[in-house]
Amino acid sequence: MDVGPGHGAGPAGGPPCEAAAGPAGGAGAGMPVRPGDRYAVEAVRLNDDGDGVASVGGLTVFVPGLLPGEQADIEITAVERRFARGRIVLRRGDAQARVAPPCAAFGICGGCQLQHLAYDAQLAHKREVVVQALRRIARMEGVTVHPTLGMAAPWRYRNQVQVPLSFDPATRSLTPAFFAPGSHALVPVPGCHLEPVEMERTIRAVADELTSSLGARAARVHHLIVRQSFTTGAQMVVFAAEAEDVPLEEVAQRVLAIPPVVSVARTVQPNRHGLVWGRTVDVLAGDHHLTERIGDLEFLISPRSFFQVNTLQARRLYETALAYAEVRPGDRVLDGYCGTGTLALMFARRVRQVAGIEAVAAAVADARVNAAHNGIDNASFVTGQVERVLPRWTAEGRRFDVVLLDPPRRGCDRRVLDAVLEARPRRVVYVSCNPATLARDLRVLCDGGYHVAEVQPVDMFPQTSHVECCAQLIREDGDKK
Numbered sequence: 001m002d003v004g005p006g007h008g009a010g011p012a013g014g015p016p017c018e019a020a021a022g023p024a025g026g027a028g029a030g031m032p033v034r035p036g037d038r039y040a041v042e043a044v045r046l047n048d049d050g051d052g053v054a055s056v057g058g059l060t061v062f063v064p065g066l067l068p069g070e071q072a073d074i075e076i077t078a079v080e081r082r083f084a085r086g087r088i089v090l091r092r093g094d095a096q097a098r099v100a101p102p103c104a105a106f107g108i109c110g111g112c113q114l115q116h117l118a119y120d121a122q123l124a125h126k127r128e129v130v131v132q133a134l135r136r137i138a139r140m141e142g143v144t145v146h147p148t149l150g151m152a153a154p155w156r157y158r159n160q161v162q163v164p165l166s167f168d169p170a171t172r173s174l175t176p177a178f179f180a181p182g183s184h185a186l187v188p189v190p191g192c193h194l195e196p197v198e199m200e201r202t203i204r205a206v207a208d209e210l211t212s213s214l215g216a217r218a219a220r221v222h223h224l225i226v227r228q229s230f231t232t233g234a235q236m237v238v239f240a241a242e243a244e245d246v247p248l249e250e251v252a253q254r255v256l257a258i259p260p261v262v263s264v265a266r267t268v269q270p271n272r273h274g275l276v277w278g279r280t281v282d283v284l285a286g287d288h289h290l291t292e293r294i295g296d297l298e299f300l301i302s303p304r305s306f307f308q309v310n311t312l313q314a315r316r317l318y319e320t321a322l323a324y325a326e327v328r329p330g331d332r333v334l335d336g337y338c339g340t341g342t343l344a345l346m347f348a349r350r351v352r353q354v355a356g357i358e359a360v361a362a363a364v365a366d367a368r369v370n371a372a373h374n375g376i377d378n379a380s381f382v383t384g385q386v387e388r389v390l391p392r393w394t395a396e397g398r399r400f401d402v403v404l405l406d407p408p409r410r411g412c413d414r415r416v417l418d419a420v421l422e423a424r425p426r427r428v429v430y431v432s433c434n435p436a437t438l439a440r441d442l443r444v445l446c447d448g449g450y451h452v453a454e455v456q457p458v459d460m461f462p463q464t465s466h467v468e469c470c471a472q473l474i475r476e477d478g479d480k481k
């Protein structure tokens with residue numbers, strides 16, 4: 001049932017819009033909020049996921065698509081213990097920061113959360129997420145959090161995409177698609193505004209090539225992974241097939257003829273609704289890697305190598321880390337969670353020694369290849385968990401002047417932070433993709449003798465709610481050992 005005009009958009013926590021929603025006095029009078037109830041609300045801010053935050057009788061309600069200052073009639077879709085979720089039934093007016101999302105799939109595909117928000121407002125929101133996490137979780141007031149470093153052109157920045165393929169048995173054709181939220185249903189999509197146009201073109205051309213070469217057997221290729229070098233423009237295409245017997249060798253040769261593809265590979269993953277990558281990857285045609293430049297370094301990227309998805313902003317993030325580390329030529333630097341060694345190698349030419357620790361053996365192999373490729377011989381990499389390796393090293397008396405931490409979303413294990421405090425580096429530079437775990441870990445380091453000098457958010461993922469930032473920590477007792 002639609003909430004028609006005449007119901008009036010009340011202030012935050014206004015009365016239910018429907019008579020059926022309960023007695024006068026609304027949810028605030030002790031009435032439980034139930035799925036299906038309708039209320040008039042106003043969003044007061046955005047939460048970390050980019051949803052509007054409203055209130056119904058004191059209960060927080062998250063409403064995707066509603067911007068601060070906007071009023072709407074909403075329907076409750078789920079009720080949790082301490083909050084509820086709602087969907088907009090009728091929005092009344094636009095916030096000044098509202099813009100028209102260019103993508104027809106926005107709000108359905110789930111990949112982007114902020115396309116409806118002007119880019120400068122996205123940047124301000126991301127900075128605020130960091131400030132609030134420091135305040136609420138780290139109990140830190142007044143830390144210098146700089147304005148978020150944004151992109152001049154915040155679209156088509158991804159250097160890698162994974163696209164599910166939908167097979168239409170009627171036309172026997174493959175189409176690029178996305179998964180409808182919370183289901184395995186595939187929704188065909190003409191393209192994605194976060195991928196370069198050349199990538200969009202290649203994805204369509206490869207889907208057509210699979211269709212014409214394989215007929216009904218094309219249905220057994222469930223994903224395409226496409227990577228593009230922002231330095232050379234060259235592309236790599238990886239087919240994710242259900243089984244090894246899908247005959248992809250000849251198709252690979254034809255895909256290699258589609259410019260700017262220079263490499264075609266295959267991975268076999270029988271579970272088409274779960275994972276994309278299988279255990280192995282075979283290069284079927286062309287080169288075994290792409291090359292990408294960041295600063296004065298060249299990186300070889302093989303099909304499975306980890307590489308930050310936004311090449312232009314990765315450079316700015318790494319340059320911030322370099323500036324915050326304030327390294328000296330004689331320094332020994334630790335790169336915890338080093339991935340394929342990008343940060344470690346950026347540091348290597350400026351210091352005496354860099355040691356990287358990374359859990360994934362293939363990433364460590366890439367890091368070593370890239371060190372050799374760039375003629376760097378003072379960087380070493382070990383496979384292992386930072387929480388196991390670093391405490392052992394510090395117990396053995398190994399010390400670092402600068403420690404870089406760039407953990408996954410869950411942040412650092414407590415053993416890592418304790419070992420860092422034991423190693424007493426002059427500077428700690430913490431790169432984080434999750435302000436909440438960053439704040440938690442900064443509190444531990446500050447209780448152990450450091451202070452947060454400044455934090456720089458860098459927008460690695462425009463149009464999405466993801467927040468990346470880099471924090472500089474300085475040891476309180478300066479350079480004294």
Ligand SMILES: C[S@@+](CC[C@H](N)C(=O)[O-])C[C@H]1O[C@@H](n2cnc3c(N)ncnc32)[C@H](O)[C@@H]1O
Pocket residue numbers: 306307308336337338339340341342343357358359360363384385386387406407408
């Ligand atoms: C956010 S990425 C950072 C990669 C790298 N700094 C870069 O910018 O390319 C985090 C990395 O930590 C690794 N990792 C996750 N848990 C780990 C652990 N407990 N010990 C060591 N490495 C871990 C992941 O495999 C991943 O490569």
